[in-house]
Amino acid sequence: SSEVVFGKDKETAEVIFHIEEGPVYIVDSIRMTGHTFFDEATLREDMRLREDFYYSQDRAEFDARKVRSRYLEQGFVEADVELKRTFLPDARVAVEFVITEGPRFRIGEVVITGNTTIKDHAIRRVLDEEGFEPGQWYDADGARGDGDGEIEQIVRYTVVTESAVITPTGDDPDTRDAVVNITEGQTGSIMLGAGVASDSGIIGSITLDQRNFDITDWPDSFGEFITGKAFRGAGQRMRISLNPGTVYSTYSINFTEPYLYDRPVALNVGASSFSRYQESYDEGRLTGTAGLEKRYRDDWRRGISFRGEQVRISDLDHDVPKEIRDVKGDNMLYGTRFYVRRDRTDSRYLPTEGYHFDAGYEQLFGDFTFGVLSGTQRWYYTLYEDLAENKTVLETKVHAGTVIGTAPMFEKFYAGGIGSIRGFRYRGVSPRKGPDDDPIGSDWLVMGSGEIAVPLGSQTFAWLFFADVGMIDSGPVRSSVGTGIQIQIPQFFGPVPMRFELASPITKDDKDKTQAFSFSVGALF
Numbered sequence: 001s002s003e004v005v006f007g008k009d010k011e012t013a014e015v016i017f018h019i020e021e022g023p024v025y026i027v028d029s030i031r032m033t034g035h036t037f038f039d040e041a042t043l044r045e046d047m048r049l050r051e052d053f054y055y056s057q058d059r060a061e062f063d064a065r066k067v068r069s070r071y072l073e074q075g076f077v078e079a080d081v082e083l084k085r086t087f088l089p090d091a092r093v094a095v096e097f098v099i100t101e102g103p104r105f106r107i108g109e110v111v112i113t114g115n116t117t118i119k120d121h122a123i124r125r126v127l128d129e130e131g132f133e134p135g136q137w138y139d140a141d142g143a144r145g146d147g148d149g150e151i152e153q154i155v156r157y158t159v160v161t162e163s164a165v166i167t168p169t170g171d172d173p174d175t176r177d178a179v180v181n182i183t184e185g186q187t188g189s190i191m192l193g194a195g196v197a198s199d200s201g202i203i204g205s206i207t208l209d210q211r212n213f214d215i216t217d218w219p220d221s222f223g224e225f226i227t228g229k230a231f232r233g234a235g236q237r238m239r240i241s242l243n244p245g246t247v248y249s250t251y252s253i254n255f256t257e258p259y260l261y262d263r264p265v266a267l268n269v270g271a272s273s274f275s276r277y278q279e280s281y282d283e284g285r286l287t288g289t290a291g292l293e294k295r296y297r298d299d300w301r302r303g304i305s306f307r308g309e310q311v312r313i314s315d316l317d318h319d320v321p322k323e324i325r326d327v328k329g330d331n332m333l334y335g336t337r338f339y340v341r342r343d344r345t346d347s348r349y350l351p352t353e354g355y356h357f358d359a360g361y362e363q364l365f366g367d368f369t370f371g372v373l374s375g376t377q378r379w380y381y382t383l384y385e386d387l388a389e390n391k392t393v394l395e396t397k398v399h400a401g402t403v404i405g406t407a408p409m410f411e412k413f414y415a416g417g418i419g420s421i422r423g424f425r426y427r428g429v430s431p432r433k434g435p436d437d438d439p440i441g442s443d444w445l446v447m448g449s450g451e452i453a454v455p456l457g458s459q460t461f462a463w464l465f466f467a468d469v470g471m472i473d474s475g476p477v478r479s480s481v482g483t484g485i486q487i488q489i490p491q492f493f494g495p496v497p498m499r500f501e502l503a504s505p506i507t508k509d510d511k512d513k514t515q516a517f518s519f520s521v522g523a524l525f
Contacts, residue, residue: 025055028092032067034099037074043067043097055093060085067097072144075137077168077176078102105138105168108175114182118159118212122235123180125259126158127151131297138168138176155180158258159235160187160211187212187232197520199417199426203245213238215255235259248276264295268305279427280317280438281324283410286310301341309333311410321433323409323440331408337362350459350488351380352391370405383452390455402444412441413472418518421447421470423480423503428513431474437511442472453486462486464501475509 005014027049032040046066048059064081071079082098110127112120127133132143132151142151143166155164162185168176193205212232219230231238237256243249252272260267267290274285291305311331316324339360345351359375376399384392401413416424430439451466464484471477482503489496500519508514 023091025087025091025093027051027053027055027095028088029094031094031096032099033096034101037076037101037104038070043070049095055095060095064097067099069141071099071101072141073139075104075106075139076101077105077138077140079140103173105176106174107132107134107136107138108170108172108177110134110178110180112180112182115161115184117184117187117233118161118182118235119233121262122159122212122233122259123155123164123182125262125264126155126235127180129264129295129297130154132166132178138178140168143168143178155182161185195520197418197518199518199520201245201247203243203248206242208238208240210238212236213255215257248274250274260292266293266295267291268293280320280434280436281313282315284312284314286312299342299344301343303339303341305337305339307333307335307337309335311408313410317436317438319435321438321440323433324438327408327410331368331410332366333364333368333411334366335362335364345380351395352382352393353380355379364407364411368406368408368411370403370407370411372401372403372407372411374401375399386455388458390457390459392455393453394450395453396448396450398446398448400444400446407441407443409441412443413445414439414441415445415447415470415472415478416513417515418499418501418520421449421468421478421480422466422482422501422518423468423505423514423516424478424508425513425515428515429470429472429478429509431472432511442474444473446471460488462488464499466501466503468503475512476507478508478512479506480504481506 002015002017005016007013028051030044030047030049030051032043035043047063049056049063060083064083068079068081079102080100082100084096084098086094086096088094110124110133112123115123130142130151132139139151142149144152145165145167147156147163147165149166152164152166155161162183164183165181167179167181169179170177188208188210191205191207191209193207194203195205196202210231212234213236214231214234215236217231217233235258237254237258239252239254241250241252243251250272252270254268254270257267259265270289272285272287274287276283287307287309289305289307291303293301293303295301309332311333313324313327313329313331316328337360339358341356341358343356345354345356356378357376362372364370364372376397379396381394382391383394403412414427414430415421416428417426421429427439431442432438433440447468447470449466449468451464453462453464455462462485464486466483467479467481469477469479480503482501484499484501487498489498498520502517504516505512505514
């Protein structure tokens, strides 16, 4: 209860809350009734409540939602879970989850509404790839009807809509039709931005991005082109990016057809220009790329990509080592890369569970003939989840690569800096030669890292604790430990990350270049 006490001047007031805490209840028992499809052990796997621990209403409601979600994703569209409590002597409580499974439904028809610019097949092929198609069990957890289900979010981000809401309808005893209601939004954007990093200096950004591009939809008039009504509707992506900087600059244009001939095969074509001031020379690259990638329902992807590249090494210092001097001028490379990857994480932007695997081999020709074999494996584990569903996450990573044959120094491996072995400068871990100890690259590299991200009130802010380790073809094992802060700025296309990290080397080579503080800031305005 509460009461209000007014001051003598009648202009101020004091609000007093009277709290009766009552006893702290202990969970005496947990029962589940009404379940036939799942066994009780399966339903208990993710439960927060435990016998002989303190009772929490928030935990109990969380568990009820989790149990219901298991049924919804298996086609039990009308499943419900009722939470019942029986208070016992000695401040104990018996908890019962009463499950009403209801009938199990398959998907009947899929009806798409609300779309005026986005073509039906651009939406339907996304649903088909996710297995949400006629004849399959109706996943009412991924299609929750509120726009926040996993399948609804995939449709929203893939075809770029304001929202995608999928609701079941119909009265057939075996099926439910799915009505996909699309609210279209702005699919094209012009983004102005700036970033700064300890490795790369200041960089500006101008990006034109159309995520619902249609290369066949040519304008009938100049007005259609100006108003953006042309080149839209097929779910393709066209991105033009201009990024001038003080240390490095990149300019690129990329086109992606994610469903070539309406199949789960992506066609990627691009061209780019890159320039960077290295320690003792300038490096510039002009690159053209093309590739095909096949996606499978078990989350495997297999692809082949091609690149043609001109690498220019110029403005050499007078005392650079022979490995750098030998590649002065223009160098031509032509490469074919075969790769496989698998993403079993729970989020493309902020994963908290699962793993991501990527491995490939590239054979290069031209002025040099050699191969590059490389692979990366990342694992994500949720160590703790609070009642607001903020997760403390452990990420571990292993990366390895090796050159097969004789490669020029600009295609070899370097370590150090953001995303590598922290506590060391960008390219600070490398074999070195010359009077200035210039880095010349390693023929192989192995790195590993572990990082714990602890949310500070929300997933937007996290406190980082990490350890990195790595080896190259010369010198001892390098290792470091550190801490930092991560900030994820929400945007409609995904979060913009900011990281501030402080690291200290534990083991190093005498010639390594170290750097205690590193940061990376990206911002849009």
